[in-house]
Amino acid sequence: MDQSFVSKKVDQEADLITQLVGFKIGREYFGVDILMVQEIIRSTPITRVPNSPEFIEGVINLRGSIIPVIELRKRLNLYKDKNKDGKVWILIINVDERVTGFIVDSVTKVLKIRTDSIEPPPDIVTAGLSSQYIRGVCEIDDGLLILLDFARILNIEEIKKLKDFDRED
Template identity: 50%
Template sequence: MATQSSSPAQSTEDINTAISQASADGELLQLVSFEVGDEEFAVPILSVQEINRMMQITPVPQSPPFVEGVINLRGKIIPVIDLRKRFGMSELENSDDVRIIVVEVANRVLGFTVDRVNEVLRINSSIVEPPPSMVCGLDTDYVQGVGKLEDRLLILLHLEKLFTADEMAEMEQTSKAA
């Protein structure tokens, strides 16, 4: 990692170069950043298997409301979660930029929809702060930390917590509602 950061060819983004030069001791994080609603989120690049354009999603009746349905990922059927619904946001109107990010979490492969995928970036772990007790009114369980970039904030998601830990609670709520 350290050798990578010292090579200028590796970091095309100005911010990244600046960060990696600023402190070489901290761990370097490689992230995929994307937007949902007005926020910018990021997940570790190693957990991302692929990013797809929007495809035909088959709804699965009686699944939790944030589950949009299932898709055919080259013969494998995987569930797709609508992150907007998961975060309790309103539905998106213009969906041209919507992408499905396919991740592997705790041995499960699943996809989630985001409004737009921004970029792959490297940040130093030293600029990531633990989440404040309340972030934008979201439950902070699945927020791993907040990365302070020069001009913006990046919310680092904890995928396992996002898709597994409080899922049981969600499921229970669904069954109560139904």
């Protein structure tokens, strides 16, 4: 009885804090649950896949596995300005057993955020980003942190549709 009580309390406390990996695209701050991030790699040769949607940068060889890499900027239709130094980071994110790389401009430290401080996405477009890809927003010291919904970003149907669209062009 006691034990279960204790563990429950711990759980609750753990529930309160979410650890996020913060990253930046352009000037915007984004966050993703640390549990989804498999690893973060610096730029690696990316092989272009012809006839793929524009936001798919290509595939990389991650220790023998071939992993698609998505240019998050293009996927989310963010500002078109590329970062200057050309160096990118690739967040390897595991969404529903699909391992996918996402190109971001830079990665910041791990953020600890209270769950209750996360607010639902505002109806209005945030940072030029349609709210459907946003899981929530959260105030941090440097400004507004946008929590991305990667499952949504990786929605296969949508990608396929986009791909068909691309091809028909």
